[in-house]
Amino acid sequence: MSTPLSSESHASSETALHAFMEHVIAQSPGEPEFHQAVHEAAACVMPVVMATPAYRNAKVLERMIVPDRVLMFRVTWVDDHGQIQVNRGYRVQMNDAIGPYKGGLRFHPSVTLGTLKFLAFEQVFKNSLTTLSMGGAKGGSNFDPHGRSDGEVMRFCQAFMSELYAHIGPDIDVPAGDIGVGGREIGFLFGQYKKLTHRFNGVLTGKGFDWGGSNIRPEATGYGAVYFAQEMMATRGQLLAGKIAAVSGSGNVAQYTVEKLNELGAKVVTLSDSDGTIVDMDGINAEKLAWVMELKNVRRGRIREYIERFKNATFLEGRRPWSVPCQLAFPSATQNELDGKDAKQLVENGCTCISEGANMPSTPDAIDVFIKAKVLYAPGKAANAGGVAVSGLEMTQNAGVMHWERKRVDDTLRGIMKSIHENCVKHGSENGFVNYVRGANIAGFIKVADAMVQQGVY
Ligand code: NDP
Ligand code: 2IT
Numbered sequence: 359m360s361t362p363l364s365s366e367s368h369a370s371s372e373t374a375l376h377a378f379m380e381h382v383i384a385q386s387p388g389e390p391e392f393h394q395a396v397h398e399a400a401a402c403v404m405p406v407v408m409a410t411p412a413y414r415n416a417k418v419l420e421r422m423i424v425p426d427r428v429l430m431f432r433v434t435w436v437d438d439h440g441q442i443q444v445n446r447g448y449r450v451q452m453n454d455a456i457g458p459y460k461g462g463l464r465f466h467p468s469v470t471l472g473t474l475k476f477l478a479f480e481q482v483f484k485n486s487l488t489t490l491s492m493g494g495a496k497g498g499s500n501f502d503p504h505g506r507s508d509g510e511v512m513r514f515c516q517a518f519m520s521e522l523y524a525h526i527g528p529d530i531d532v533p534a535g536d537i538g539v540g541g542r543e544i545g546f547l548f549g550q551y552k553k554l555t556h557r558f559n560g561v562l563t564g565k566g567f568d569w570g571g572s573n574i575r576p577e578a579t580g581y582g583a584v585y586f587a588q589e590m591m592a593t594r595g596q597l598l599a600g601k602i603a604a605v606s607g608s609g610n611v612a613q614y615t616v617e618k619l620n621e622l623g624a625k626v627v628t629l630s631d632s633d634g635t636i637v638d639m640d641g642i643n644a645e646k647l648a649w650v651m652e653l654k655n656v657r658r659g660r661i662r663e664y665i666e667r668f669k670n671a672t673f674l675e676g677r678r679p680w681s682v683p684c685q686l687a688f689p690s691a692t693q694n695e696l697d698g699k700d701a702k703q704l705v706e707n708g709c710t711c712i713s714e715g716a717n718m719p720s721t722p723d724a725i726d727v728f729i730k731a732k733v734l735y736a737p738g739k740a741a742n743a744g745g746v747a748v749s750g751l752e753m754t755q756n757a758g759v760m761h762w763e764r765k766r767v768d769d770t771l772r773g774i775m776k777s778i779h780e781n782c783v784k785h786g787s788e789n790g791f792v793n794y795v796r797g798a799n800i801a802g803f804i805k806v807a808d809a810m811v812q813q814g815v816y
Pocket of ligand 2: 717
């Protein structure tokens with residue numbers, strides 16, 4: 359079969375991109391999020407591919423959009439009422455050119471194979487940017503942990519791991535958390551892995567500190583997104599201190615984004631979940647954040663409860679935070695949570711810096727608005743890479759059977775975010791403006807593409 363990027367091709371990048379996307383869509387029908395993620399990356403790297411015969415000859419891009427393998431399985435478990443429940447389980451092992459497969463597990467009712475393919479595809483670029491040796495993967499299930507008891511979550515995790523364990527390992531594939539998978543779930547998954555394999559090793563990251571976890575891993579994604587914003591603002595001689603920030607979501611990433619923003623003197627005025635947004639113009643300070651952490655992580659409640667506890671706050675039912683005036687925005691909930699209209703409103707309200715804690719939270723229209731307005735805009739694969747980076751440091755610590763001090767991990771995380779930023783500037787600068795989307799995609803791509811070329815046809 360002929361492919362759109364054959365070595366004889368003399369087509370322009372734009373024509374090649376069009377043909378390539380037709381090929382992608384035909385090969386993976388019904389996976390719009392995957393098409394969206396591939397289009398964003400391919401639009402950036404196509405000129406590089408067209409100019410590099412070695413990449414074209416090795417069909418690097420055509421290979422990168424097909425997972426190395428996909429595991430799909432049934433997860434059967436018994437709920438608290440004795441009813442049998444059936445869920446779908448997946449692991450998409452996308453690319454291991456530069457290291458063992460690495461990436462999170464998502465438990466959310468919306469999860470489909472297409473969702474996980476988009477996440478695994480982005481993970482390949484992100485992990486490459488971290489400077490560490492990690493390939494890309496993603497997995498998960500359409501299981502919904504909301505409203506489930508600890509016992510139900512445990513039985514689900516055990517059933518999930520009973521299928522997955524044979525395909526993962528510290529030098530094969532190392533899953534971690536994502537939406538719906540935090541410390542509790544990693545604990546249950548790890549317990550079952552040990553039971554089935556008789557091995558105690560670094561097969562998962564995000565583990566409890568006393569059994570192999572790393573300092574700063576819970577904080578890493580949020581802290582990293584803020585460090586990245588700090589780097590971007592510094593290119594324009596600006597600080598985060600004194601700025602107003604809108605944060606979406608109220609889970610792991612959102613919580614530690616707020617913590618670091620507070621530490622650096624910014625004022626966070628929003629948090630959200632799928633029910634709506636709370637707005638607190640007095641700022642969600644450390645004390646209020648501690649209350650939110652207890653609400654979300656211990657009581658597993660809803661963000662609207664915030665306004666009962668903090669009377670000056672308001673709740674925007676069914677709405678996202680982007681209409682609230684701010685200078686900094688940290689989308690930290692889920693994909694496509696910020697559209698073109700939201701982006702216009704943010705820019706009109708004076709927002710000049712958007713650092714994505716979530717994966718692909720901005721729609722293509724929104725990205726266009728940000729790039730045209732020449733605001734500082736960092737895509738998730740760069741801005742939220744701190745989480746997987748510290749997962750990589752957890753793997754390093756596990757291999758050495760040791761723990762690093764908090765400061766050492768935090769300093770290393772900061773250094774990694776700085777180097778990702780530098781790499782984006784190197785590959786994304788155009789006429790004095792840094793296009794971080796282009797920079798992140800090209801920088802992430804080159805390392806993986808070179809490794810694939812060097813490793814031959816496999
Ligand atoms: P959590 O499960 O801890 O929190 C998710 C938050 O996002 C919740 O507030 C949830 O609200 C909200 N949310 C989830 N789905 C939707 C939806 N469809 N619509 C509206 N709100 C939604 O997940 P994380 O904080 O870990 O993950 C958040 C984002 O960050 C995801 O995009 C994830 O891929 C990304 N990410 C996470 C990393 C990590 O280390 N954890 C690393 C890098 C990126 P509700 O309770 O109502 O569902
Ligand atoms: O999207 C992500 O980078 C994550 N959910 C974290 C993955 C990891 O392996 O730590």
